[in-house]
Each structure stands twice: as structure tokens, then as C-alpha cells.
Amino acid sequence: MSRLPCTATLTTVPNIEDLVARDKDHDCEGFGLHNVCVKVEAVADLPTRFGRFRIVAFWNNRDGKEHIALVHGDVLGAEDVVTRLHSECLTGDALGSLRCDCRDQLGVALQRIAAEPCGVLLYLRQEGRGIGLLNKVKAYALQDSGLDTVDANLALGFRDDERDYAIAAHALSSLTVKSVRLLTNNPKKVTELEKYGIRVSTRIPHVIPANEYNRFYLETKANRSGHFIDFEGKPHVAEQDDPVVVVTDSAAAPPSAE
Ligand SMILES: [Zn+2]
Ligand SMILES: [Zn+2]
Numbered sequence: 001m002s003r004l005p006c007t008a009t010l011t012t013v014p015n016i017e018d019l020v021a022r023d024k025d026h027d028c029e030g031f032g033l034h035n036v037c038v039k040v041e042a043v044a045d046l047p048t049r050f051g052r053f054r055i056v057a058f059w060n061n062r063d064g065k066e067h068i069a070l071v072h073g074d075v076l077g078a079e080d081v082v083t084r085l086h087s088e089c090l091t092g093d094a095l096g097s098l099r100c101d102c103r104d105q106l107g108v109a110l111q112r113i114a115a116e117p118c119g120v121l122l123y124l125r126q127e128g129r130g131i132g133l134l135n136k137v138k139a140y141a142l143q144d145s146g147l148d149t150v151d152a153n154l155a156l157g158f159r160d161d162e163r164d165y166a167i168a169a170h171a172l173s174s175l176t177v178k179s180v181r182l183l184t185n186n187p188k189k190v191t192e193l194e195k196y197g198i199r200v201s202t203r204i205p206h207v208i209p210a211n212e213y214n215r216f217y218l219e220t221k222a223n224r225s226g227h228f229i230d231f232e233g234k235p236h237v238a239e240q241d242d243p244v245v246v247v248t249d250s251a252a253a254p255p256s257a258e
Helices: 018-023 090-094 102-114 133-144 149-155 166-174 187-195 215-224
Strands: 038-048 049-059 068-072 081-087 121-122 182-183 200-202 208-211 245-248
Touching: 018 038, 038 166, 049 102, 049 166, 068 102, 081 102, 090 102, 090 133, 102 121, 102 182, 102 208, 121 166, 133 149, 166 187, 182 187, 187 200, 215 245
Parallel strands: 081 121, 081 182, 182 200, 208 245
Antiparallel strands: 038 049, 049 068, 068 121
């Protein structure tokens, strides 16, 4: 297991903005196989349709990408912080693609976090399970022409899942979060974070409320979890790997994401 040898440099600070000054000269042996080190570079307000957040922008020494955290409430030094690890999906999150349910997962997570005293959503720039946007579109094209998920991934030379949570683990350490309640249906994410020394006090099922537009899609994904089939009967890459838990009783469902 890789742990920070320089935990002293990740001391807690009075305000979240102070993390920028604290991390100015931060340099550690890092997390994981690739010695990932992360620094807080900027913090700002980010009011959203889901609630009020601070946006925390991280630099890292690994992938040249700009990972962020949306932070609600005071998470500095806090225990049991409700936390969601969301992997970027431009087509779903921003464009509303129905080839996946990433946008629903994102919106529901932000609503849930905004309703808690404090919480964090890490928005991780690992598009298409880590293969990148261009390759994800190539995989979609291969699936359109009849290849199944496995063959499409193999044809592109990738493993099933290229994601890595070392950046997420360091980012949570940088925020001085002491323990998390992880919003996920995927026990593997719990194991991954714990491997990097993040204390996961509990797992909270990530339940997606269905609305009239996505009910059929979500029910299909929930019922066919593990080998997702889209409306045209084609298997496709599951970009967020959480099996779906969906509330279909509209009377019992919390407000939808939109
Ligand atoms: Zn570091
Ligand atoms: Zn997606």
C-alpha cells in the first residue's frame, strides 16, 4: 500500500481557500503504482441548479488533466463525508446522451450531497472508463456496426476498465477528509479507496429516481446489469460501473435531477 510519507504537509487549514497556499510547495511520494501527487491550485464559489458548492481545482503530476472537486459545507477535517467519485462523461453529462446514464448519476449525486451538512463530488477526468473521448466514440462506432462491448474494447487495445483512483484518494487527503460515506453501488470502489488509505466508514446505495423520460432506460439497465443493452439491442460500454438501483415508484421518488 502506498501512503503519503509527508502527511505533515497536508495539515488542515481554517478555510478551504487556504489549501492553495498550503499546497504551493507540496510534493510527496504520491499514491499508487504511478506515485500520483495532487495539489489544490484554486478554489471558488460554484452555485449550481443542484445546490451551492465550492469548486476545487487540482493539479496532478500524472495525467495533465484538470480534476475537480465540488465541495458542499465544511469538509476540512470532517468525518463521514458523503462522497461520490464521478468519472467524466462528456456525451452523457453535458450532451444528454442516452447511451449511458452518467448524467442522471451525476445530478442525483449532487442533489444528495447538497442535502447533507457536508459532502464532496470528485469529478474525475477519465472519460469512457479511462480510454478517452476519442476512443469512446470509436468504441460506440464499433458497437454500432455490431461488435459487442468486449470485442470493441479488444479491437481498440484496451482493458475492460482503465480507471485509477489514486488521484481521487490523494484529492480526498488534500481536502483533509478523515473518513467518507461513499455514495456507490459498487463495492470495488470502496476497496480501491481503502487500498490508498482512505477510511470508508460506510457505503450508501446510489439510488436513481426514474422520471417519465428515463424510466425505461433505467429499468432496462437495472434489470440487465452487467451486460447493458440499449434501445436498439446493442450491448454497450458501461461508463460508470455502478450497477443501477432505481426507484420506479414516482410517489416514493425524490425529485428528479432536472
Ligand atoms: Zn502529494
Ligand atoms: Zn456516460
